[in-house]
Amino acid sequence: MPFPIVSRERIEREAKAAAERDDTLNAACPYPFSDPAGEAFRDIFNQHRAALIALRQVPTDKAPL
Numbered sequence: 001m002p003f004p005i006v007s008r009e010r011i012e013r014e015a016k017a018a019a020e021r022d023d024t025l026n027a028a029c030p031y032p033f034s035d036p037a038g039e040a041f042r043d044i045f046n047q048h049r050a051a052l053i054a055l056r057q058v059p060t061d062k063a064p065l
Contacts (some may be wrong), residue, residue: 003035011037015044019052 018028
């Protein structure tokens, strides 16, 4: 059975929102992981989660130069 076609923009919006809510990938992904939409969701979710973690590690108490 073929998978439904979903826009890349929708997948990106959903994946980023899930990462920002701090959901788990398994709970957040509405697509089968074997589907291209599921693969895209996973990649975007993981990249956005990593970026959010990196931003949280930036010291905020540094005085401006």
